Amino acid sequence: MKLLQVLTVACLHVIPLSAVAQVPLPEQHDRWGIRGNSIRWNVDGRLPHTDHLEMSGEKVSLWVQYGLDSTGKSTVFRTVVFPTFRMLPDNTRSHISYSFTDADLPRLYVNNRLMSLERVKNGPGRNGELSYNIRSFSINGTLEMDGASGTPAVVAVTRRLFPSADKPLVVEMFSFKNLTDQPVTVFMEYLRKEVRTDASRSKGAQHSVIMGTVNDGTHTLQPGATADFSVFYTATDTPASLQLPDPRAEQQQRLARVGEIGDRLQLETPDSVLNAAFQFAKLRATESIYKTKGGYMHGPGGLAYYAAIWANDQAEYVNPFFAFSGDPIGNLSAMNAYRHFARFMNPAYKPIPSSIVAEGDATWHGAKDRGDQAMIAYGASRYAMTHGNLDSAKVLWPLIEWCLEYSRRKINDQGVVLSDSDELENRFSAGKANLSTNILYYDALRSAAMLGRELGVPAAQTNGYTRQAATLRGNIEKYFGATVEGFNTYRYHENLDVLRAWICLPLTVGILDRKEGTINALFSPRLWTADGLATEAGKGTFWDRSTLYALRGVLQAGETEKAMDFIRYYSRRRLLGEHVPYPVEAYPEGNQRHLSAESGLYCRIFTEGLFGIRPAGLRSFECTPRLPKGWDRMALRNISAFGHGFDLEVARAAGGKLAVTVRENGKPVNRYTIKDGATQVVKL
Known part of the structure; x- marks a missing residue:
């Protein structure tokens, strides 16, 4: 069964922006239907x-x-x-x-x-x-x-x-x-x-x-x-x-565990497919946690990856999701993963292994430094704030500091971070400095500055992180910003003049300087295929992880309707199409295995993209909701984050504004009326 159907591929010459059109989404013919919770x-x-x-x-x-x-x-x-x-x-x-x-x-x-x-x-x-x-x-x-x-x-x-x-x-x-x-x-x-x-x-x-x-x-x-x-x-x-x-x-017992996962962090929208796809992805992300002699370890699965952790799958992708879900086992696995990585901190700043395997008894570092320290710092700082537990944050802080310092020491004379490869481990070229590592390091610096203030870290250190982030942002623009194949976007690494899926990453951390060209490139026939983003323009390989980051990023960039067209398409294909019911890893490698961390990334489209939740402290977050046209309201129920259990509701209000309500135990504790597209800081 060949699941990949690559759509129209343009020629390799530079395309003027005026000639670029959004790729048409093919008609879908569902094989499956939603029946209750099945x-x-x-x-x-x-x-x-x-x-x-x-x-x-x-x-x-x-x-x-x-x-x-x-x-x-x-x-x-x-x-x-x-x-x-x-x-x-x-x-x-x-x-x-x-x-x-x-x-x-x-x-x-x-x-x-x-x-x-x-x-x-x-x-x-x-x-x-x-x-x-x-x-x-x-x-x-x-x-x-x-x-x-x-x-x-x-x-x-x-x-x-x-x-x-x-x-x-x-x-x-x-x-x-x-x-x-x-x-x-x-x-x-x-x-x-x-x-x-x-x-x-x-x-x-x-x-x-x-x-x-x-x-x-x-x-x-x-x-x-x-x-x-x-x-x-x-x-x-x-x-x-x-x-x-x-x-x-x-x-x-199996159904009880499924039901327990289902009861937490529920998406409530007028779109039944999105609601169901979120529930299924939440199950796959959370069930794949193994009780090992080295503690609870979330594992991707796929007949290959068990009783082991990776700096991308666990530290970066799924652990920040567990901080929203409130699943006790999920949170135990998240903290355990960071503790395992922290075992390898060292005064010489040699890199932490990419993966800790065999229940914690061995390591894998075959692709050398993939930007793993940036991945860990990004995920751990976001996780710590979202989880909202002061003691846990104190445990994670030395690891975050160490990973940030490691990355700082890898900055070249052009002001960007060097790494040997990226999360694709040299399946595709990564150059000497790639966009992924630098974006993750940039966001980790911003998060660390916020978290450090919560922990009473000296202002000189937290202000230093803020300055480093601002400097890095400027250097990212100088080093990676470019016109690629006619699009005003980013080179993924030096001397690469072909579009890559990971040009979406700046959108996910609030860097919107090139958002128009980037979004046009992502949804052009050069990158978008029937199964999401091609890893590199003109090639048939795809990895869902970049598609899931991109769909979140386009929402965060404020292009709600454009994003929702593709989110609805993708969700329907993965839930009700020919290969169901979860997001997948890749094709042709792995034959679209249902690796579990990708399902965590799917859920983050909604928590961080649609509802625009960005942790700002142990008890606070920024909320930039994106309510699609045709929807009167949406909600996230049973959130366990920032030290509280609460619902987050968004509804249309008079004058084209949005009403944002935070409920605890069914009672409203915070109410805001904001302009559509505005950001509200919520303090719990």
Whole structure:
């Protein structure tokens, strides 16, 4: 399945601004629909279709590929990852994982006839097998397949896959319901399969991966009665003492964790797709946190990145989101990530590793200095203020100081920060000094000045950060500001005359000097594709992270309607299109894995872009709301930030103004009336 469809690509010659047009957005044909808290694909004959998604708990992650071929034959392929069961030597991918197909499952019989999970057409299958007709797929923290078996239908069969909330365990449940007026017998074979890892290479102890059955055997269902049969996949170092899981209890705990995440930080707008996409992204961003011997560690996932942290994914992308969400585990993981990075501060100012892996026991620094210190300082300073906890801020302050000083020492004679690469780790050129590192350092200086004042840091130091930020802003303009391919925007690095997606970054930190040319470039056929921004103009590679920064930045630049057109398009494609339900990492690399930190960036489009929240202190923030035309109101509910729990409401007021209301415990504590586009400082 080729998901990337690159739109019109202009020639490489310079394009006059007068000739530039915004790329037309293609018509979308939803495969999925919103059903309550779920999305559902009702199988309608548009086949073949195959997709994949990932779901995670504290001790496990489940990657599932599922779908139907052109004849209606179903495919379910599962890979189960156990982040805390590891092999030697320690490295990023030393976790164990195993894959299972439907051929590995125990056989199921209905009235003594084998039910084939691979055939979905009604009527008898091979050798008199009963077929299984899948009618719909649903996703909401679990993957469900609803169907029936037999002609006419004898039993309804609902198949569910989900990870345990807190155990190294995945459950696959088959629920049968008798649809006839006669008793029906259903039988599942007993199965137990165990594989053991190489003891000499197993970390800590030899690991066992076990696949087994629960509630196997024969059940007679009276008319309308139901019965569950389950298969489990688990890892253990003590297989002899393994106890069978309780599938229903595991399902309830999984749904409880999904519901807990869903109840926090809710987006409320007139657009149901945006509301749902926010909820789904919030789940993916928050579920992917692993309880390791090194503490809670948020991990991107994608069959590769577990029990490990990165300066971009965790320190920069997702941790500032957790400060808004109020999820206790999310905040524990954020603080833990910064503490791990702080272990590597040193008086010689050698760089902190890009990644700390293997539950904290090893590091990866393969792309050298990617601007990691700027990433950490940016994320930690924003996180500290938004979280609003004085003690946490004091813990983070030495790390922020150290990272800022490291970056200051990397400034060249033209006044910008040098780095060996960037977050794409030399997949694309980064030059000697790139825009990304410098923008992050600039914003980190501004945030540190605000945070330092809250902590009682001497004025000479905080004022110094403010002066450094002002100087750097001028040097960014001199060094990176340029006309590129006819657009008044930025070179990503020296001597690069091709547009890059990351030219969006100045918009996200309030540098709007070149906003018109930059926005025109972002939404031109040179950069925008059907799947968001191309990493580099004229090439088919895309990474959602730059698209998500750009959509936020265009809102922050005040181009609300233009931004909303693309946000609605992107959200619908990711939630209801061909590859759902979360933002993705990249293509072609990784086949659009649902890496979790990108979902945090999606949520930040709304917290920092649409509602314009920019932390200004432990108990204060700037609010520059962007209420789209056609909307009378919008709200963020159940925010846990700046030391308070509150709702933030924005509504139209008389005279074209906006009414901004902050509510705590349902009661208004702050009310403001501001001009559309104005910034209001909110003190809690």
